[in-house]
Amino acid sequence: MHFDTLIINAHIATMNNEFGYGNNTPYGTITDAAMAIQDGKIVWLGKTVNLPKHTADNVIDVTGQWLTPALIDCHTHLVYAGNRSNEFEMRLNGVSYEEVARQGGGIVSTVKATREASFDELYQASVPRLKDLISQGVTTIEIKSGYGLDLDSERKMLAVAKKLGEDFGITVRKTYLAAHATPPEYKGQNDAYIDKVCEWLPILHAEGLVDAVDAFCENIAFNLEQVSKVFNVAKSLGLPVKLHAEQLSDMGGSGLVASFDGLSADHIEYLSMKDIDKMAKSGTVGVLLPTAFYTLRETKLPPIQAMRDAGVNMAVSTDCNPGTSPSTSLLLAMNMACTLFRLTPEESLAGTTLHAAQALGLSEHKGKIAVGYDADIALWNITRPADLCYLIGQSVLAQVWHQGQVVLKN
Ligand code: NIG
Ligand code: FE
Numbered sequence: 175m176h177f178d179t180l181i182i183n184a185h186i187a188t189m190n191n192e193f194g195y196g197n198n199t200p201y202g203t204i205t206d207a208a209m210a211i212q213d214g215k216i217v218w219l220g221k222t223v224n225l226p227k228h229t230a231d232n233v234i235d236v237t238g239q240w241l242t243p244a245l246i247d248c249h250t251h252l253v254y255a256g257n258r259s260n261e262f263e264m265r266l267n268g269v270s271y272e273e274v275a276r277q278g279g280g281i282v283s284t285v286k287a288t289r290e291a292s293f294d295e296l297y298q299a300s301v302p303r304l305k306d307l308i309s310q311g312v313t314t315i316e317i318k319s320g321y322g323l324d325l326d327s328e329r330k331m332l333a334v335a336k337k338l339g340e341d342f343g344i345t346v347r348k349t350y351l352a353a354h355a356t357p358p359e360y361k362g363q364n365d366a367y368i369d370k371v372c373e374w375l376p377i378l379h380a381e382g383l384v385d386a387v388d389a390f391c392e393n394i395a396f397n398l399e400q401v402s403k404v405f406n407v408a409k410s411l412g413l414p415v416k417l418h419a420e421q422l423s424d425m426g427g428s429g430l431v432a433s434f435d436g437l438s439a440d441h442i443e444y445l446s447m448k449d450i451d452k453m454a455k456s457g458t459v460g461v462l463l464p465t466a467f468y469t470l471r472e473t474k475l476p477p478i479q480a481m482r483d484a485g486v487n488m489a490v491s492t493d494c495n496p497g498t499s500p501s502t503s504l505l506l507a508m509n510m511a512c513t514l515f516r517l518t519p520e521e522s523l524a525g526t527t528l529h530a531a532q533a534l535g536l537s538e539h540k541g542k543i544a545v546g547y548d549a550d551i552a553l554w555n556i557t558r559p560a561d562l563c564y565l566i567g568q569s570v571l572a573q574v575w576h577q578g579q580v581v582l583k584n
Contacts (some may be wrong), residue, residue: 175218177210178578179549180230182222183237184209187559188543189528195542200520201242201559202542209241211549214577219545236553236572242523242562243542244313244550244574246530247504249440249461251351251495252307253300253334254321256287258496281321281355284496288321288331297334303494304338306502309569311552313344313576316491316534318388320351324359325374328352332383344576345550347534349416350375353389353396353404368400372407379411386437386535390418391427398430405434414535420444421466432456438489438533443467443474450477454484459533462517462525463493464510465501478515488517489533490525508563519560549578 187201195202210218261279317335322328332348339346352371360367378384387408389401405415414437419427421441428439432452440461460481490511493499508522531541539548553572573583
């Protein structure tokens, strides 16, 4: 056998049930393991001592280090211009959220800055955030539109997302979120705006800029009927759907997204038992966004145990955005999923690998270390996998590969 790259003497958290993940072996761990890469795919996996006769262009001995699937951030608003630290400061100086909004703050201020930014300015503003995520072993990321809210500005955001993926050699999934908020020019005319959202979607899809469709279902955003309209257009185009659901109240959005066989319901602090059952039946992932929960000082916990009991898979993501989660740390989200939501470190890692891949419809290629899967792998200077959740703010990444290519080496 010939390999492009062969990694030997690693401990591998495969997250693969063929190696006991979900059964008798936490993290599907193989100790003193080897992994071979050929043409961007994993082609051999097992104990180093069991390696078949081979030649290899590149052999890397990583004695004592840990390999995991490269991390996947399945819910971000990473492309935006401006920031809202001024609002953060105003609120801490006693100005109310409503007053901030009246002064042109909130989502609308990010929309204004994003519309005003050129393609290059928007790209440059987004690069440091993406670099931060890569520095934590992320090589697959979902990026949403939703701060443009007109055809050209939504296109600009999605095109920046696409270019980031090409330039950094990682996988970027582009999600159309024009139904994020009502732009100022449609104030008080939500239905008319939703008609526009439905009109723009086929146009941007035809330009190759849309992989999935999202919306914000909430009292302060769009109702079930309006979201259904957008989802029906997505369905007619064969696009998968997902939803910002049950973040501030129980609107039944998670049940709606499940009825469309949606990829995920995200936030879900106010998720009901009824909708948990629907999600379990449709295989819709529950995406947890603990940094947004923390930033908003939310106290209502998502129903973690009920999702476990029902067999709803849970993902963990940054929700990187300038309003509710100004974070570019997926490892911090994993830590908070444990400390705030009581996920186990193993569930937290599944949430940024196996289940995050499922939330993006990429389960057949990514999210675990398995023969035939993309060689998206992260090498860590850690003692055991729980360190990824336990440590706060330490740089533990040694190296990360995307489809067999080195993206970053420390
Ligand atoms: O995921 N919930 C809606 N959207 C974002 C926040 C957007 C903003 O405040 O800019 C979120 O939390
Ligand atoms: Fe979000």
